[in-house]
Amino acid sequence: MDAKTFSQGVLKIERSLFRIAYTYLGHEQDCADAVQDALIISWEKRHTLRQPQYFGTWLTRILINCAKQRLRAQRPNHELADTYPAPQEDTVENLALKMALENLPLKDRIPLILFHLDGYSVKEVSNILHLPQGTVKSRLARARMKLKEALKVEEVLVHAQN
Amino acid sequence: MRKIDLERAFPQTPTGFHQSVEQTLLNLKEEPMKKSALRVVMLAALITTLLAGIAYAVIQYGQEWYFDTRFTNFQNHKPEEYRAIVDGLQKDLPYQVTGPATELVELQVLDAAWAPEKSIATLSLLAFARDEGGYELHDLQEMDTDGALVGRIDPDDEESRMDHWLWTTKGFGLPKDTMIHPEKQLLLINNWGEIFIGESDTALPMGSSDSFTTSDGPVMSVYMFDLDLLDSAAIDAMIDLENVPEGYDKTEYNNMQKETLRWLKERGAKAAQAIIENTDDEGFLSLRYLFSVQTFQDNSFGEEIPGEIRFKVKIR
Numbered sequence: 001m002d003a004k005t006f007s008q009g010v011l012k013i014e015r016s017l018f019r020i021a022y023t024y025l026g027h028e029q030d031c032a033d034a035v036q037d038a039l040i041i042s043w044e045k046r047h048t049l050r051q052p053q054y055f056g057t058w059l060t061r062i063l064i065n066c067a068k069q070r071l072r073a074q075r076p077n078h079e080l081a082d083t084y085p086a087p088q089e090d091t092v093e094n095l096a097l098k099m100a101l102e103n104l105p106l107k108d109r110i111p112l113i114l115f116h117l118d119g120y121s122v123k124e125v126s127n128i129l130h131l132p133q134g135t136v137k138s139r140l141a142r143a144r145m146k147l148k149e150a151l152k153v154e155e156v157l158v159h160a161q162n
Numbered sequence: 163m164r165k166i167d168l169e170r171a172f173p174q175t176p177t178g179f180h181q182s183v184e185q186t187l188l189n190l191k192e193e194p195m196k197k198s199a200l201r202v203v204m205l206a207a208l209i210t211t212l213l214a215g216i217a218y219a220v221i222q223y224g225q226e227w228y229f230d231t232r233f234t235n236f237q238n239h240k241p242e243e244y245r246a247i248v249d250g251l252q253k254d255l256p257y258q259v260t261g262p263a264t265e266l267v268e269l270q271v272l273d274a275a276w277a278p279e280k281s282i283a284t285l286s287l288l289a290f291a292r293d294e295g296g297y298e299l300h301d302l303q304e305m306d307t308d309g310a311l312v313g314r315i316d317p318d319d320e321e322s323r324m325d326h327w328l329w330t331t332k333g334f335g336l337p338k339d340t341m342i343h344p345e346k347q348l349l350l351i352n353n354w355g356e357i358f359i360g361e362s363d364t365a366l367p368m369g370s371s372d373s374f375t376t377s378d379g380p381v382m383s384v385y386m387f388d389l390d391l392l393d394s395a396a397i398d399a400m401i402d403l404e405n406v407p408e409g410y411d412k413t414e415y416n417n418m419q420k421e422t423l424r425w426l427k428e429r430g431a432k433a434a435q436a437i438i439e440n441t442d443d444e445g446f447l448s449l450r451y452l453f454s455v456q457t458f459q460d461n462s463f464g465e466e467i468p469g470e471i472r473f474k475v476k477i478r
Contacts, residue, residue: 001425005418007187014183018175032182039186044356047367047391047429050400052418053407071311098171105322107310117168 001046009055010039016056016118017063023106023113024067034070038063054127057120061128064110100150108143111136223376224272225251225286228384233372246277247284256474263455263469266349267299268292272382274475276447281396283366283387287451287471288380289351297349297457298341300375301383304329305350305458325461331377337458342379348458352466353383360440360448364433367391392434397426437477446474 001009010017017038021031042049042062049058101109114125115136122140126133226248229236237244257271272286291297307329310321328337328348338344353373356365369388375381390396401423406415440448450472457464 001422003187005421005425010183010187014180015175017183018179019172022172028176028178032176032179035179036182036186039183044365045368047426050422052422053410053415068306068311094170097168101168101171107321113168 001049001052003043005052006043006046009052010059013056013059013118016060019113019117020060020063020110021067023109024064025070030070034067035063037066037069041066056118057124057128060114060118060120061130064128096151100147103150104143104146108139108146111139112143112147115140223286223288223380223382224253225275225284225384228286228382232374233384243277243280243282246280247275247282250275250277252276252476257471258473259469259471261467261469263453263467264292266292266297266455266467267351267469269453269469269471271471271473274473276475276477278389278477281388281390281393282369283389283475285357285385285387285449285475287353287383289353289383289453290380291349294379296346298343298346299349299351299379299381300328300330301373301381302350302352302456303354303373304375308334326458330375350456350458350463351381352454352456353381355452357385357387358450358452359433359436360450362436362440364429364436366449367430367433391426392430392437394427394430397423397430401426441477442474445476445478447477448472448474 017035018031021034025031025034038059042059045062049055101112104112111125111129111131114120114128115122120128122133122136125131126136129136131139229244229248251273252275253273255271255274259269268290270288270290272288274283274285276283289299291299305326305328308321308327310323311326315322315324325336327335328340330340330342332340332342334340337348341348353371356368358365366387367389369386371383371385373381373383390400401419403416403419406412437447442448450470452468452470454466454468456466
């Protein structure tokens, strides 16, 4: 994989990378730093990617590791809440959704985002998070239920198209 | 019912984030990015210690021990490769460790194997805390192995926590509870790196690596290299151009695979050339490896302190 192909692959999923980093870290600069770490590591280790169709899952996995590394380095009382930016449109509805999503445990929120927003399959989510597919399914179900309860509306989540 | 659009919960991608990505990618094109190369720059105060032959080694550790105790599946599933490794093990290899990290840890090359007939090469390293009375050394990857560490406590998730947990033979929990000697200071070694050929920034093609804290205290790391990635014909056999995965356009997929092939071959040829250039008349290949250590106290990590080990492996 040359730099051009690598860059195209990254830019194609840039939004997804931001969402994942944001979900773990919240702060814009931390997100940028984690993604930069992930890009450097993945570029150095690109020979380990044998099948290019897995570029997204592979890079996402590396990003999650980098985000966790950054979490480790943060002080125990590092407060992120104030640094969370508002949704795209600062409506009551969007803020309620943002709050409901942030109130989900991280372990449920990440599979939800990967599956419903980024369009990864259950199998791919299981590969990214190193979790059995059954665990991914149960976390997805729990997250969906909690989200619907929190929003108190009859809404449905559909699997995003990758 | 209507669809919940989760996207609405997220802010727009910040301009600064996008610029950071673009800048990183741009640098990628201009020169091969080597985070490790940056670390080399940090080696301002090099402390050179010749450790070859130091009578400190715990002799029972090595790849024979490793395969017999930790990775016993290998001999069952790949018996020919296993025999090639253990029959060709090179011990007492010359090596040199430098960098500020040497003040805190002693790193040893235990043994290595170079078995091109089975397309495999291996290396094992062992790290000790220099001040074993003052420090307890663990592998960094043994921190927070469960993924429950979060940036802020989630009241709805009883597993979420902001304290770092360490996995040891005593269990998994706060380091003060799981360290073998909690009165010592915790020292962590980061062995997640590549093995570079000579002074080049070309790495040996890594197949897998494993790093862990042994029950006696030292941290052992074992690396396996896929020598097929040095061979153009073998690379051809790895890439499947015929079976197109579902949802892919055949032409597009083939182009991607061909690009991967081209890149793998280019990288393989570069590594193969670097091996030739860095092998001496006696058949010893020069290699180097970058690592780092950091202390951990009061739930915080200390500064990352770099180190480097240079060694030679006989390849012919």
